[in-house]
Amino acid sequence: MSAPLLVDRTDGVATVTMNRPDSLNSLDVALKEALRDTFLELATDATCRAVVLAGAGRAFCVGQDLREHLSALETKAPLDTVSEHYNPMVTALAALPQPVVAAVRGAAAGAGAGLAFLADFRIGGPSTSYLMAFARVGLAADSAVSWTLPRLVGHAKATELLLLAEPVRSEEAHRLGLLTRLLDYDDDVLPAAQELAARLAAGPSVAYAQIKRELFEGATGTLADALAVELAAQTAAGSTTDHREATNAFVEKRTPRFEGR
Structure with a gap:
């Protein structure tokens, strides 16, 4: 059997590809655990300076593997996967210090959309679509969607997307901010994501990590909290070789x- 997750490392960019194309990269236990473990590994990998998250085949990820879930419904706690798999996986992805670019080719539904929303950038094409599929199967949201989606589109629109569970096609997704860039051709999505990741990998990694931290912690804190985080972030970034190099380069034109240090 093929590995459920593929990781390619090239010039500081780790391309992480969900590899269950026959099931549209639906999330079974093996894939969820592989994603969690890979994100945890990359977080401490000094050679990795940017991450691309992609799906093999014609879809990004359609969320939970419902065939596997149907079997789990016969157990006493079928939703234990939220605490055992989804929450650790999502926490690990959100905590990555590197910039993350999602190559959202095709459908991203349920937890698959949740993975895309946690990326710093989302690149899509004509076939890209999002579906907040949770209510369609009688479930509430998970995979941090209740946290990310209102921050991306606002509370009212998030409520609409989650309760009505209607598809969001590529052009609307771009307009709403669910796609950073919308390309004309699906075949360009992954190369464009990798090109953007390569650009980020060549940048000031410590500063990027601190900016991500500022945005994450500033989303729920007070002004005083934000100022304290900014002080700590600037202190960390300001002590880097990259800051000194960039300052000298500016003066020297x-x-x-x-x-990255």
Whole structure:
């Protein structure tokens, strides 16, 4: 059997590909555990400076593997997978210090959409669509969608998308901010995501990590909290070789060469 998750490392970019194309990359236990473990590994990998998250075949990820879930419904706690798999997987993805680019080719539904929403950038094409499928199967949202979606589209629109569970096609997704970039051709989605990730991998990694931290913690804190986080972030970034190099490059009117430290 093929591995449920593929990881390719090239020039500081780790391309993480969900590899269950026959099931549209639906999330079974093996794939959820592989994603969790890979995100945890990449978080401490000094050679990884940007991450691309993609799906093999014609879909990004359609969420929970419902065939597997149907079997779980015969047990006493069929939703234990939320605490055992989804929450750890999502927490690990959200905590990645590297910039994350989602190559959202085709459908991203349920928890699959949740994975895309946690990325820092989302690249899509004509076939890209989102579906908040949870209510269609009588479930509430998980995979941090209740946290990410209102921050991306606002409370009212998030309520509409979650309760009505209607597809969001590519153009509307771009208009709503669920896609950072919308390309003309599906075949360009993964190369464009990798190109953006390569650009980020060549940048000031410590500063990027601190900016992500500022945005994450500032989303729920007070002004005083934000100022405290900014002080700590600037102190960390300001002590890097990259900051000194970029400052010198500006004065010397040349392009800086970032080393990620």
